[in-house]
Amino acid sequence: MTFAAKLLGLFTGSMLTKLIEIGYDTGLFEASRAGPATSEQLAKRAGLKERYVREWLGAMATGGIYRYDAASRRYELPEEHAALLTGQSAQNLSPHAKIIEHFGSHLAKLKACFREGGGIPYSAYRPVFTQCMDDVWRRIYDQMLIPGFIGAVPGLTEALERGIGVLDVGCGTGHAVNILARRFPESRFAGYDIGEDAIEAARKEAREMSLANARFEMLDVAELPAQPQFDLVTAFDAIHDQKDPDAVLHGVRRALAAGGTFLMIDFKFSSRVEENMGNPFAPLYYGTSLMHCMPVSLALGGKGLGTVWGEQTARQMLREAGFGRIEVLDTPRPQNYMFVCRA
Ligand SMILES: C[S@@+](CC[C@H](N)C(=O)[O-])C[C@H]1O[C@@H](n2cnc3c(N)ncnc32)[C@H](O)[C@@H]1O
Known part of the structure; x- marks a missing residue:
């Protein structure tokens, strides 16, 4: 009962x-x-x-x-x-309902994957997924990016004020880049994403904000060029759904200038199921993984890490990519943490 x-x-x-x-x-x-x-x-x-x-x-x-x-x-x-x-603040949780409903619209394909393997390509989720991500994350960026995420890393705000080169990988609709570019006019920003709809939206917003220091490129970040180099590379929720996350992390490492920092924001879990028992976010994000992050990678024959790849796996992959100094910090969102990585 x-x-x-x-x-x-x-x-x-x-x-x-x-x-x-x-x-x-x-x-x-x-x-x-x-x-x-x-x-x-x-x-x-x-x-x-x-x-x-x-x-x-x-x-x-x-x-x-x-x-x-x-x-x-x-x-x-x-x-x-x-x-x-x-309301427009990150406190408004309604957009999460929209994402869950969007994931639900792919159940027939997902059930076929259980039987036949393979995955669901990113293209099947666009443009609704891109819009949903924007809806959720732009509120978080507006409210928390500069004081909460950037501000948590000692010295980073000051470096951005002095002027550094910054790249955001898997930038989506680019709102994080655009608000950083507005706040830090001495720094130069780039955002790369494989989604045409995302890059178009990012460029449009940069134009509307009259930003001369933000550029966006449609690019597969698994093939990140070693030049130009950047002092700061960020990835917001953009590593675990990659086809080849190891290639992305190695590429990020190569694209970092001497003394540079990689800031990887991801979902705060253990790589071990038993250590996620009792975590109130765990079923939601294993589900998110199953309904989106894992199948988009598997559709390309990729690694299929999933949203709940967890701290242990993340640390190991970061180490293998050449990051010798890795610090894990809490963020203003209880379900996220960030890895502050240096060579
Ligand atoms: C979960 S979304 C996060 C988007 C964005 N960082 C945000 O906070 O809204 C992951 C993003 O990574 C992009 N992406 C996935 N694989 C990629 C690849 N190989 N190269 C570049 N971008 C990729 C997707 O198009 C998507 O915009």
Whole structure:
């Protein structure tokens, strides 16, 4: 019975995740911030059909996301819930529901991989995946990149202020590069990614921000040229889904100027399942791995490291790539850590 109750909770959570995506995409959460509303009022505010909004609210209220006052027939998104479901800050967790739903749209292909092997190519996930990543990570970068990630490495902010060369590998839509380039005008920034949609978005944003010190290239980072060299190379969540992560790490090492630093931001796990037991993020990221990070690598005949490759494997691969000094630091996000690597 206990396990049955757990399963009911899991199925309910899965269903509510889909409904959270609907609330995010249709603007229902944002419309709810104006205060308690009947289904008619909320539908009007959001410009939606009342019958659909009412059914959605039924799930939201019984699921503990909204409050319902039967006397006034009004639904309320409590302020402390709105803080986690609305707004532009990294605290808004709604975009995560969208990623989970996007992963779910590939289940048929994934089940075929269980039977036949192989993987699901990155191209099958684009452009939605690129947009989802942007949606999640741009909020994190806006809020935490400079004070939290860069600021955690002693001397790095000062070096960027003086002016250094920086490369971001697997830069996605380039928001990290662009906000660093804006904040540190004396430094020169490059972002490389294999995704055309990502690079186009990165260049567009750099133009809109009138940045003269940020450039983006479509490039396979497994074939990173040894020139030009960089004083700082960063990788945000961009190593473990590579076809050939060893080649990328070796290439990063070669592309680093003397005394340079490689900053690798990844997901904070052990390489041993038994040490991840009780980690509340573990099932989510083993699942993320299975539904995206591992199959995109395996589709290319790659290593298939997966999201939960863990600290021990990461350290070993970094050492093999020639990084003799590796320090692991916490980040402002509890599920991430960063490896500060030097030759
Ligand atoms: C999980 S996403 C992270 C994106 C970005 N760093 C961010 O924070 O939003 C991984 C990125 O690595 C890119 N990528 C994967 N394999 C690559 C390769 N061989 N060369 C260059 N980029 C690659 C993908 O296109 C994707 O944009």
